[in-house]
Structures are given as C-alpha cells and as structure tokens.
Amino acid sequence: MNLEKLTIAELGRLYRERRVSAVEAVAAYFKAIRAKDGLLHAYLSVNESAALAQAEAVDRDRAAGAELPPLAGIPLAIKDNICLRGERTTCASRILENFVSPYDATVIERLRGQRAIFLGKTNLDEFAFGSSTENSAFGVTRNPANPEYVSGGSSGGSAAAVAAGLAAAALGSDTGGSIRQPASFCGVVGLKPTYGRVSRYGLVAFASSFDQIGPLTRSVEDAAVILGAIAGPDPLDSTSVEAPVADYPAGLEAPVSGLRIGLPREYFGAGLDPGVAEGVERGVKILEKLGASVREVSLPHTASAIAVYYVLAPAEASANLARFDGVRYGRRMPEGATMRDLYELSRDAGFGKEVKRRIIMGTFVLSSGYYDAYYLQAQKVRTLIRQDFESAFKEVDLLVTPTAPGPAFRIGSKVTDPLTMYLSDVFTVSCNLAGLPGLNLPVGRTAGNLPVGLQLLGPVFSEELVLRAARALERELGGPGAV
Amino acid sequence: MTTKYEAVVGLEIHVQLNAATKMFCDCPNRFGDEPNQNTCPICLWFPGASAQLSREVVEKAVGVAMTLNCTINQRSRFDQKVYYYPDLPKGFQLSQFHRPLAGNGWVEITGEDGALRRLRIRTLHLEEDVAKLVHETEGKTRVSLVDFNRAGCPLVEIVTEPDMRSPYEAMEFVNAIRTLVPGAGGAECSLERGTMRVDANISLRPAGSQELNVKVEVKNMNSVRGIGDAIAYEIKRQQELIQKGEAIILHTRLWDPKSGRTLPMREKFSGPCVPDPSVPEVVISDQWLAEIKNGLPEIPARKQLRFVEEYGLTETEAAGLTVSPESADYSEAVIRAGIPARLAAQWIAGRLLPAAARRGLTLAETKITPERLAGLLALVENGKINPNAGRQLLELLFEDGRTPAEIAREQGLDQAADSGELEKILARVLAENPRAVEDFRKGRSQSLGFLTGQAVRLSGGKADPRLIRQKLEEKLRSE
Ligand SMILES: [Zn+2]
Numbered sequence: 001m002n003l004e005k006l007t008i009a010e011l012g013r014l015y016r017e018r019r020v021s022a023v024e025a026v027a028a029y030f031k032a033i034r035a036k037d038g039l040l041h042a043y044l045s046v047n048e049s050a051a052l053a054q055a056e057a058v059d060r061d062r063a064a065g066a067e068l069p070p071l072a073g074i075p076l077a078i079k080d081n082i083c084l085r086g087e088r089t090t091c092a093s094r095i096l097e098n099f100v101s102p103y104d105a106t107v108i109e110r111l112r113g114q115r116a117i118f119l120g121k122t123n124l125d126e127f128a129f130g131s132s133t134e135n136s137a138f139g140v141t142r143n144p145a146n147p148e149y150v151s152g153g154s155s156g157g158s159a160a161a162v163a164a165g166l167a168a169a170a171l172g173s174d175t176g177g178s179i180r181q182p183a184s185f186c187g188v189v190g191l192k193p194t195y196g197r198v199s200r201y202g203l204v205a206f207a208s209s210f211d212q213i214g215p216l217t218r219s220v221e222d223a224a225v226i227l228g229a230i231a232g233p234d235p236l237d238s239t240s241v242e243a244p245v246a247d248y249p250a251g252l253e254a255p256v257s258g259l260r261i262g263l264p265r266e267y268f269g270a271g272l273d274p275g276v277a278e279g280v281e282r283g284v285k286i287l288e289k290l291g292a293s294v295r296e297v298s299l300p301h302t303a304s305a306i307a308v309y310y311v312l313a314p315a316e317a318s319a320n321l322a323r324f325d326g327v328r329y330g331r332r333m334p335e336g337a338t339m340r341d342l343y344e345l346s347r348d349a350g351f352g353k354e355v356k357r358r359i360i361m362g363t364f365v366l367s368s369g370y371y372d373a374y375y376l377q378a379q380k381v382r383t384l385i386r387q388d389f390e391s392a393f394k395e396v397d398l399l400v401t402p403t404a405p406g407p408a409f410r411i412g413s414k415v416t417d418p419l420t421m422y423l424s425d426v427f428t429v430s431c432n433l434a435g436l437p438g439l440n441l442p443v444g445r446t447a448g449n450l451p452v453g454l455q456l457l458g459p460v461f462s463e464e465l466v467l468r469a470a471r472a473l474e475r476e477l478g479g480p481g482a483v
Numbered sequence: 484m485t486t487k488y489e490a491v492v493g494l495e496i497h498v499q500l501n502a503a504t505k506m507f508c509d510c511p512n513r514f515g516d517e518p519n520q521n522t523c524p525i526c527l528w529f530p531g532a533s534a535q536l537s538r539e540v541v542e543k544a545v546g547v548a549m550t551l552n553c554t555i556n557q558r559s560r561f562d563q564k565v566y567y568y569p570d571l572p573k574g575f576q577l578s579q580f581h582r583p584l585a586g587n588g589w590v591e592i593t594g595e596d597g598a599l600r601r602l603r604i605r606t607l608h609l610e611e612d613v614a615k616l617v618h619e620t621e622g623k624t625r626v627s628l629v630d631f632n633r634a635g636c637p638l639v640e641i642v643t644e645p646d647m648r649s650p651y652e653a654m655e656f657v658n659a660i661r662t663l664v665p666g667a668g669g670a671e672c673s674l675e676r677g678t679m680r681v682d683a684n685i686s687l688r689p690a691g692s693q694e695l696n697v698k699v700e701v702k703n704m705n706s707v708r709g710i711g712d713a714i715a716y717e718i719k720r721q722q723e724l725i726q727k728g729e730a731i732i733l734h735t736r737l738w739d740p741k742s743g744r745t746l747p748m749r750e751k752f753s754g755p756c757v758p759d760p761s762v763p764e765v766v767i768s769d770q771w772l773a774e775i776k777n778g779l780p781e782i783p784a785r786k787q788l789r790f791v792e793e794y795g796l797t798e799t800e801a802a803g804l805t806v807s808p809e810s811a812d813y814s815e816a817v818i819r820a821g822i823p824a825r826l827a828a829q830w831i832a833g834r835l836l837p838a839a840a841r842r843g844l845t846l847a848e849t850k851i852t853p854e855r856l857a858g859l860l861a862l863v864e865n866g867k868i869n870p871n872a873g874r875q876l877l878e879l880l881f882e883d884g885r886t887p888a889e890i891a892r893e894q895g896l897d898q899a900a901d902s903g904e905l906e907k908i909l910a911r912v913l914a915e916n917p918r919a920v921e922d923f924r925k926g927r928s929q930s931l932g933f934l935t936g937q938a939v940r941l942s943g944g945k946a947d948p949r950l951i952r953q954k955l956e957e958k959l960r961s962e
Contacts, residue, residue: 083531096530103524105531204530209760238535238763316760319563322574323528327629339627343567366565366755375757 003028004165007480008074008222011168015062015073022055022062022073022117025168029075029119033166040142042151042161044080045088046120051075054117061115070225072115077167079158080121081128082213083202084108087118091204092136093126095324095331095350105202106237107171107213107230114229119167122157126352127321128178128206130154131424134415135354142411143186145450149408152182158216159186163451169217169226173203175210176309177404177428180440183216184403184453187442187483189470190216191223194460195435196241198227199234207316208239210309210432219480220441220471224248227463246464252471257291259469262396266302267427273406275446276453280402283443283454286476287400287469297396299388302430304381309429310422311365311378318362324350357418386434389459398469399457401427403440407450427455437463441470442483451483487690488725490718491698492653492683493645496660497638498670499612499678500543505635506611507534507577507762512637518617518630526635528573534762536561540609540637541765543669544584545775547639548607550667551660553588555772559608561762565754569629570613578640580756583608584765590663592655602656603644609765612636639670645684645695650711650718657681657707666808668780674705681710685717687725700735701745713738717745786811794824803832810836813846816853822860830860834877842881851880858887862897869947872896896945905946909954912938923959931956 003011003025014020030048037043058073078084081091083101085108090096104112111118125135133141133156141156143149144164151160155172159182162170172179174192183190191214198213205211215226228248234240263284268277288294326332326346333345351359365374392399404424414421431438437460440453454473458466477483505512508525524532545555560582563575588604614634618627641660647653661672661679672679686698701717704710716738721731736745767775790801790811804814810831817827835856839849859880863873868891879890891897912934913920922930935952942951 081531083529089530091530099530101531102529103531201533202531205533205761207760208533236535237533239533239761315757319565319575319757319759322565322567323530323572325567325569325574327569328527328572329529339569363754366757368755371755371757 002165004032004168005218005481006168007219008071008168008217008225009219011074012070012072018062022058023052025073026051026055026075026117026119029166029168032164033119036144036164037166039147040144040151040160040164040166041139042122042141042157042164042166043077043120044090044092044123044136044138044157047087047118051117051119054115058115058117069114069229071111071229073117074168075117075119076111077119077122077158077161077170078108079124079155079170079172081124081173081204081206082107082171083204084118084121087121089121089204090138091127092124092133092138093350093352093355094137095326095346097137097331099330101202103202105213106199106234108202110230116229122155122161122167122170124157124178125154126355127204127317128154128173128175129317129354129358131177131181131421132409132411132414133157133182134411135352137352140411143408143450145187145408146448148410149450150185150411152185152404152408154178154182155190155216156182156185159183159188159190162186162188162216162218169215169222171213171226171230172216173206173211173213174428174432174438175206176313176432177425179214179216180403180428180431180438180453180455181424183440184442184455185408185451187445187451187453188216188218188440189220189223189442189474190214190440191227191463191467192431192438193227193231193463194241194437195432196239197243197437197461197463198230199232199237199240201234201236205316205320207313208320209316210313212432220467220474221249221252221480223439223470224252224467227467231463241461243461248464248467251464251468254468255291256287256469256472259287259292259398259465260396261287261292261294261469262297262392262399263294264299264302264392264399264401265296266299267401271405272402273446273452275444275448275450276402276404276406279444279452280400280454283441283473284400286473290472290476292469294400295396297392297399299385299392299430301381301385301388305385305430305433306422306426308378308381308385309425309433310361311374312382312433314358314362315366315375316362318359318366321351321355321359326350354418382433385430389430389434389436389457393459397458397465398462401455401457403427403453403455407446407448407452431457436460437466439466439470441473443473443477444483488687488722489648489690490714491645491686491688491695492647492649492714493698494641494643494647494653494656495682495684496641496643496657497610497680498547498641498660498664498672500540500547500637500639500670502537502539502543502637504537504539506537506540506609506637507635510635514632516632518628518632521632522634526572527631534577536762536765537637541584541767542775542778543637544607544609544639545767545772546667546779547664547669548585548588549776549779550663551588551590551604551607551641553585553604553607555585555767556583557767557769557772558582559584559765561609561759561765562756563759564756568613569627570616570634572614572631572634575759576611576613577759577762578610578756579608581758584639590656590659592652592659595649595651600652602646602652604641605644606640606642608640608642610638610640612638645686650714653683653714654707654711657710661707662807666780668808674707674709677705683710683714683717685714685721686731687718687721697731697733699731699733701738702735702748703737703739705740709738709740712740712743713745716743720745780808790814790824794818796824796828800825800828800832803836804828806832806836809846813853817857817860820854820857822857822864826860826864830856830873830877834874838877838881849881850884851877855880855887862887862891866947866950867891868897869945869950872945905942905951905954908938908941908946909951909958912941912955913958920959931959
C-alpha cells in the first residue's frame with residue numbers, strides 16, 4: 001500500500017481501523033522525502049524526530065482508546081512563511097536564514113490541537129513574492145509532473161509536496177494566487193478562503209489586506225477538513241472575522257442542481273492555453289449535466305486587476321518588510337561603521353532581487369508626488385473590482401474560470417521578464433483584491449501531460465458552496481487524483 | 484522704520500496614557516522595569532506578529548479628547564509613519580495622520596492681560612511610543628542599546644492650532660493640559676517624569692499680518708519653565724536672523740536647559756505616511772461613546788459648581804479646592820469627616836497646599852491624610868487648640884505620624900485649652916489689671932478686648948482668643 005498517496009480521509013480511516021499507525025505513515029513519508037526531495041526540493045527543512053515523537057504520542061493515545069480528532073496523526077507540510085515554535089521560519093530569504101520563531105501561528109496552534117503532525121517547512125518564492133518559487137534564496141522547487149517545469153508559486157513547495165506524496169496535505173498562503181496557481185501547476189486542490197476567514201497571526205505578512213492561509217490537498221474533502229480545523233475568528237488577528245464556521249465536510253455531497261454558474265467573459269479571451277481552455281470547458285459541461293445553469297457574466301475591471309495588484313501589494317509589502325533591519329533578529333552585517341550601514345548592508349545582503357524590486361516599487365508608489373496618482377488611484381479601482389463581483393453575484397452563485405492562463409512553464413523561461421511572470425497571476429489576483437474565496441480543482445492535463453486547473457470563485461464566506469461544487473466536479477471526474 | 488514682529492506658536496504634545504497594557508499587545512504599560520522585560524513577539528514585531536488595538540487605550544484617549552472639548556471622530560484609522568531608526572521595531576510607527584481620533588477642541592487660559600483666551604486644538608490622535616535608546620561604552624567601544632519596554636506604549640498626541648502669541652500663553656496652555664487631562668483620569672502628564680512631552684513650532688510674522696511663515700520646531704523641554712524659556716530663546720534667535728536679513732529654514736532644534744540655548748538637531752530619515760492595512764478602522768458606536776462619557780470623572784468646572792452648591796462655598800473657595808482632582812477628592816474626604824466646608828477650604832487651600840508645595844510634595848506624598856487633617860481641624864473647631872497652634876501642628880504633621888491630638892498634647896499646643904491652665908491665666912489677668920476690670924463693670928466693653936489680649940499673651944499665643952473672651956466675660960458678669 002502506498003501510504004503517501006492516500007487522502008487525509010483514507011489515511012484517517014486506516015488509523016481508526018488500526019491497520020496503520022501514525023509512526024508507519026510518518027516513516028513512509030520520510031522515506032519518500034529522502035527518495036524524491038533531493039530532486040524536487042519541496043522542503044526547506046524537515047524535523048523527523050519531532051514528527052516521529054508526535055506520531056508516537058498519537059498512536060499511544062489511540063491504543064489507549066482515546067477519541068481522536070480527524071487530523072490526528074496526519075502528516076502535514078507547512079509553507080515556510082508560517083511560524084512554528086522552535087522551528088526556523090526563513091520565508092526562503094537569506095535575511096531570515098537562521099531565524100527561529102518563538103511562537104506558533106494560530107493555524108499551527110489549531111492544528112496541534114487536532115494532533116496533526118508537522119513534517120517540515122516548504123519552499124516558496126522569497127517572502128512569497130513570485131509565481132514559480134524561482135525567487136527562493138535556497139533554490140527552485142521542481143514540478144513533480146515534470147521536473148524541468150516550475151511548481152508555480154509562491155506556495156510551490158507545498159503544492160509539489162502534496163502532488164508528489166511528500167505530505168498528506170499542506171498549508172500555503174495566497175496573496176495574489178499563491179495557493180491556487182501552484183495547485184493548478186502541480187495538479188492538487190488549493191483553497192484560498194475569504195479574507196478574514198482564517199487567522200493571519202503568525203503568517204509572515206506580505207500584503208496584509210490580501211494575505212490568507214489555506215490548504216493544498218489531494219481531495220476536496222481534505223480541503224474541507226483542514227479549513228474546518230483552521231477557520232474561525234482569532235483575538236490575535238483583528239482582521240479575522242466573527243462569521244460562523246460551517247461543518248464544511250458535512251455539506252460536500254449535496255447536489256448542485258439549480259446552481260447558477262457564471263463564466264466571466266474577460267477570463268476567456270485570447271492567449272488562453274488550449275489545454276487549459278479544454279479542461280475548464282469539460283468542468284463547465286459537467287456542472288451543466290448535474291443541473292447547474294451556466295451563463296456568461298462580465299467583470300469589466302478585470303483588465304486593471306494586475307496593475308492594481310502590483311501597485312497595492314508591493315506598497316503594503318514595502319512597509320511589512322521594513323522590520324527586517326538586522327537589529328532584533330535575522331541577518332545582520334557587522335562590517336558597517338554607522339547605523340545606516342547596518343540597515344543598508346543587512347538588507348542588501350539579506351534580500352533577493354525580486355524582494356528589492358517590490359520594495360522599490362512599493363516605496364515609489366507611496367512616495368509623495370506619486371501617492372495620489374498610484375496608490376490612491378489603485379485603491380479606487382480596487383473598490384470597482386470588488387463591486388464588479390458584487391454585481392455578478394447578484395446574478396449567479398459561483399464563477400468558473402481558468403486558474404492560470406497556461407500550465408506550468410519551463411524553469412528559467414520567465415525569470416528575465418518580470419512582467420510576463422506577473423501576468424501568470426491574471427486570473428487569481430482579482431479574488432484577493434475583492435477578498436473572496438477561490439479554489440483550484442485539477443480538471444485535466446495538457447498534451448504535454450502538465451496539470452491544468454479550474455478556478456471556482458464565490459461570494460465572501462461561501463466556502464461551503466465552493467467546496468460542494470468542487471466536490472461534484474471531482475466526483476464526476478473520477479474522484480481525487482483521477483486527472 | 485523697524486517692523487514689529489509677533490510670534491506664532493503651536494504645540495505638539497505627547498501624553499502617555501495610563502492604560503494597563505501597551506497599545507497593540509498585552510505587555511504591561513509600565514516604566515522602571517528591567518530593560519526589555521515588557522516585550523513580546525508583537526511589540527518586538529517578530530515576523531508574523533500583528534497588532535490588536537486595546538479597547539482601554541481607545542477609551543482613555545476618548546476621555547482625554549472629551550475633556551479637551553474635542554469632537555470625537557467615530558471612525559478613525561491608523562497610518563504608518565515610515566522611518567528607519569533602531570527605536571522603531573518595524574520601520575514604521577502606527578499613528579493616526581489622515582483620519583485622527585478627535586479634533587476641533589479647545590482650552591481656555593487667562594491671557595497676560597487677564598482676559599480669557601480660547602486656544603484651539605486641531606487634532607488629537609492615538610500613536611504608539613517608540614523604544615528607548617541608551618548609548619554606552621563597553622571597554623573602548625561605543626555601543627547603543629535598545630530598551631523595548633516603552634515600544635508600543637499608548638500615547639495621545641495633541642496638536643494645537645498656531646494660536647499662541649507668547650511664551651506665557653504656551654506655558655499656560657501646557658498648565659491647562661496638566662490640570663485637565665489628569666482630571667479625566669487617563670494620564671499623569673508629568674513633564675519631569677516624561678509622561679508628557681511638549682514640542683513647540685515657532686515662527687514670526689509682522690504684527691497684524693495673518694501669514695504663516697517658515698517654522699522651527701523645538702524639542703526636549705522638560706519643565707513648563709523650560710518651555711517658556713525655549714520659546715523665548717527661539718523668538719529672539721529668529722528676530723536676530725530676520726534683522727540680519729537671513730532666511731528662516733524649516734528644521735528641528737533641541738533645547739539645552741543648561742546653556743539656555745537651542746541647537747539644531749539631526750533629522751531622522753523619514754518616508755511616507757500611508758494607511759495601515761492591518762489594524763482595522765477604529766469604530767466607536769454611539770453607545771460606546773455614551774459609556775465612555777458617563778464613565779468620565781467630573782470635569783473641574785462642573786466640580787467647582789457642585790462645591791458651591793453642595794457645600795455653600797464661595798466660587799473662590801471652591802476654585803481653591805478644585806485646582807486638581809486630587810485636592811478636590813481630598814477636600815471632600817475632610818468635609819465628609821464632619822469638618823465644616825468653609826473651615827476645610829480655608830485650611831486646605833490656604834495652608835495645606837502651600838505647605839506641601841513648599842516641600843515639593845503632592846498631597847498623596849505627604850503624611851497628612853484627610854483623616855489626620857480632619858483630626859487637626861476638629862481640635863480647632865472644638866476650641867481645643869487655637870488657629871495659631873493649629874498652624875504649628877500642621878507643620879508637625881508633615882514629620883510626625885501620630886494623631887494630631889497626641890502631638891498637640893505632647894508639644895503642649897493644647898495646654899492653653901486645658902481648663903486648669905486657662906483658669907490660672909484668667910485669674911492672673913483679672914488680678915493684675917484691676918482698672919480694666921473696673922472699666923468693664925462701668926460698661927466700657929472694649930476693655931474686654933484688652934483683657935483677652937493680655938490672656939492670649941500670657942498663654943504664649945496658644946490660647947484661643949474666642950474662648951478666652953467668652954470665659955472672661957462669664958467671670959466678669961458673675962462677679
Ligand atoms: Zn508586547
């Protein structure tokens with residue numbers, strides 16, 4: 001039996017039936033990591049002894065007859081911009097290369113409460129700035145479907161780990177598509193929850209008004225289980241929202257007949273990869289067959305989304321990264337004579353090229369003289385984009401779009417052209433600008449055998465509906481991992 | 484012909500709120516602890532940490548704003564004041580620039596001409612404090628140490644309109660803040676202890692003109708006197724520059740109280756001030772606003788009125804007791820102990836407060852609790868000691884912790900009130916002054932005054948003249 005290919009639900013069933021122990025599962029995962037991760041580089045760090053100790057404790061309690069939560073003993077991977085107490089949290093940056101977090105992020109605390117097991121920390125674009133993990137200071141993560149191709153980003157390590165069977169599921173973070181796009185490139189389920197649904201406390205902030213933590217999983221059900229475990233208000237994150245947390249797995253199998261699906265015209269223009277277009281079309285047909293009605297809708301400000309995103313997100317990022325100064329923690333360059341040297345040398349040596357590019361962009365749009373023209377203008381367009389969605393959701397219940405314009409691209413093919421790279425986020429950023437939930441579901445493969453994904457977008461706090469529609473599609477496509 | 488110039492002064496006052504915690508985390512808002520003891524991942528701004536605004540801080544700030552007659556903005560926001568300096572753990576300071584908590588306030592001061600002047604407050608907003616830098620030498624190496632205990636402590640910044648025209652008015656404004664704000668219970672406002680910091684913006688213009696010229700900011704004044712001196716110095720410095728035909732340049736200067744001069748200060752690099760995306764908008768509902776208002780201590784003006792109505796005091800007497808919330812509470816405690824309000828007013832405003840001030844003490848720092856003063860005043864009221872002895876006893880109470888009655892007895896302050904002693908004195912006065920006694924019997928009542936004076940003199944000033952006069956009259960009439 002291939003333990004490391006099972007879904008959380010399947011592995012959990014084996015645990016309950018006492019057919020497999022958590023120690024066996026964890027050992028199988030570390031065996032797989034040793035075999036494959038030298039090539040893939042999904043992980044930046046692993047902690048085998050801690051994971052085994054957690055697994056032993058779970059097995060002991062289960063043997064003693066304890067009633068354990070659904071995630072007990074489930075081996076997870078955590079994106080390395082989420083803090084785990086006592087573990088390094090590098091954000092794939094030299095400036096935090098040796099930073100050990102003194103505390104757990106709220107999501108980690110909640111998963112610990114569920115007795116989940118943490119295998120290690122996964123690779124990402126430095127500070128989550130990127131769409132391919134090529135901006136990691138510690139090397140790219142390769143796509144398990146084809147190692148010559150990128151895994152997507154910024155949660156590329158988490159997506160690759162789940163796709164390659166190096167973790168049962170993973171946490172990622174999504175600021176402009178960083179969960180959904182790598183999920184689409186690697187062929188796994190990726191869910192970005194509504195802004196405020198999951199606490200951001202302990203997530204190293206990229207752009208505070210966009211960031212959300214979410215699951216990357218091998219099945220829709222697994223995404224529902226993890227979301228249920230991590231969602232809900234948190235006094236430590238004042239942007240988390242008091243909305244009630246649904247029993248997400250419970251509603252998954254409900255029918256989707258009568259559901260009104262919208263296809264935003266602006267997402268199906270020229271330049272869409274034929275393999276992607278075909279996959280999405282297949283998904284839409286299935287929904288129609290299941291009794292959903294499909295119509296075209298318009299989100300007229302879509303064309304501005306990338307520009308707005310690349311004004312606002314770097315603006316927030318430039319302030320969020322100001323704290324990395326070499327004074328209290330992180331890399332400090334000792335050669336400088338003055339305080340200014342301390343800052344400049346530490347930040348120059350600590351940050352990579354893309355980070356510097358975004359800090360400069362962010363500082364520029366916030367500087368006096370440009371603030372009104374760029375930052376304030378972008379804020380206004382952000383409101384218009386949000387209103388586009390609000391009007392669309394008066395007519396339809398969910399939107400279906402491609403997750404990315406194309407499948408994974410070759411490593412190195414876009415690194416010299418940041419603008420082309422930024423355009424790979426074109427279908428995912430609007431969701432963050434509007435704070436909506438969005439999910440990637442694998443719906444097929446290209447002629448070159450690269451995964452393609454379909455994106456479901458719903459109104460705020462409609463995760464239950466998004467997951468239900470995704471589950472219906474997944475079932476019709478042959479179940480988890482079938483495509 | 485020389486132009487006459489007038490000064491245009493505005494103040495920026497930072498007041499530390501006395502909330503229990505820091506502004507965005509649960510660390511204690513307390514001073515004097517071991518360096519970096521009151522810190523956590525939030526106020527050190529570790530990766531992943533984010534801010535949670537304290538409700539108590541908002542309430543205290545709103546209380547201060549109401550006391551200063553400000554309009555409360557029920558929706559306000561935090562901005563990031565970006566600059567790089569080691570006292571700032573995240574490269575920006577959370578403050579309210581674009582949408583402050585409150586504004587359009589005022590306080591009234593008595594101008595130099597004795598007329599009431601209303602000085603306007605432009606904005607009042609929340610701001611987090613920064614860390615403290617300590618520069619030391621370790622061996623031969625100069626080191627800078629950072630103490631983050633103060634980082635993230637809650638401040639309100641009060642920004643005035645440029646309404647002040649003299650050092651005196653600025654000092655009076657600061658005095659008004661020091662009286663009013665502690666009265667609201669939200670802050671201490673001690674310049675000396677640094678719980679209040681005042682920066683002054685000063686410019687000059689031809690008298691009568693309405694223009695606002697280039698201003699110079701002066702910092703580092705740690706007394707009201709210092710504020711007046713620094714402003715006076717800066718006015719003179721600018722006058723001299725103008726006379727020499729030199730331009731005034733926008734910059735910041737530090738007041739050096741030792742030399743009595745201001746010196747230019749190196750500016751911190753400062754960047755933009757933009758809305759913070761992570762601290763949610765501060766929304767104060769009507770109900771919350773009403774709750775804060777109801778919870779506020781009485782403002783001094785209203786308290787003064789109540790003292791007049793409730794205790795039958797004159798306005799002057801009431802004003803004397805309500806100079807500070809402390810003295811008002813103290814007076815009420817003395818009155819509650821059964822001392823007539825007027826007597827309490829005379830002694831507290833006229834004697835106790837000046838005596839404490841001479842010693843540089845607040846009422847709470849003296850040994851004289853309201854109970855002890857009430858004890859002393861009861862001795863006076865019952866004629867056990869005379870007012871003169873009472874004054875001596877008051878001075879003794881500062882040093883001696885025993886009850887006023889005990890001290891009076893030991894020091895012999897009450898001996899004249901002792902009936903045996905008094906009887907002897909009265910007998911002696913009557914025996915030694917037969918002519919005055921005779922005059923009284925003939926109906927010349929003024930001789931009673933003479934005899935009373937003699938008796939008081941014999942008692943060494945300790946006997947109560949009222950009591951002596953009464954006893955002498957009894958004796959003369961009965962004989
Ligand atoms: Zn703290």
